[in-house]
Amino acid sequence: MLRSHNLKATPQRLEITNALMVHGHLTIEKLYDILLSKFNSISLATIYKNINLMIESAFIQEVKIPKAKSVYELTKETHSHMACEKCGHVEDITIDLSTITNLDAKTDFQIKKVDVVLSGLCKNCQ
Structure with missing residues (x-):
């Protein structure tokens, strides 16, 4: 799936993809907690960098929730x-x-x- 959006399939991107497939809508903080259990030295900066690249390639999308933190999901049909x-x-x-x-x-x-x-x-x- 990542390669079809011209993204390298790095271990971090694979785990972000898996987390979004399993949990659906996640905040950066929840993603960080999930990825930290797999990669004990991962930083928030790494997650933000990957999320931004994945948004730019339309692999994932940001959902802006009023009066709450944004959540991220895999891009799918319009909804x-x-x-x-x-x-x-x-x-x-x-x-x-x-x-x-x-x-x-x-x-x-x-x-x-x-x-x-x-x-x-x-x-x-x-």
């Missing part, structure tokens, strides 16, 4: 997110964004990307 305001749980949701993406026909604004994060309380925190 939105639901974020719990209490526990921080983030999950994917597919919603029809056609009314939003069709706004460029009604305005002088060219829409390039739509990011939607719905905030509320997950089932466990309700």
Whole structure:
């Protein structure tokens, strides 16, 4: 998967990929904790460097959560997110964004990307 995005398959990138496949949405801090158990001398700078390269190649994407730290996920089909305001749980949701993406026909604004994060309380925190 990494090579298909023109990225070298380093041990750190393989472990980042594995962590995101297993856990889904992760903050840098959670990634650091996971990788630290595998590479006892890894630094936050190494993780940030790899994350930034993986974002630039569209292998992973950053999900900006209002009033919380960003989380990272493997890039997949277009989708939105639901974020719990209490526990921080983030999950994917597919919603029809056609009314939003069709706004460029009604305005002088060219829409390039739509990011939607719905905030509320997950089932466990309700």
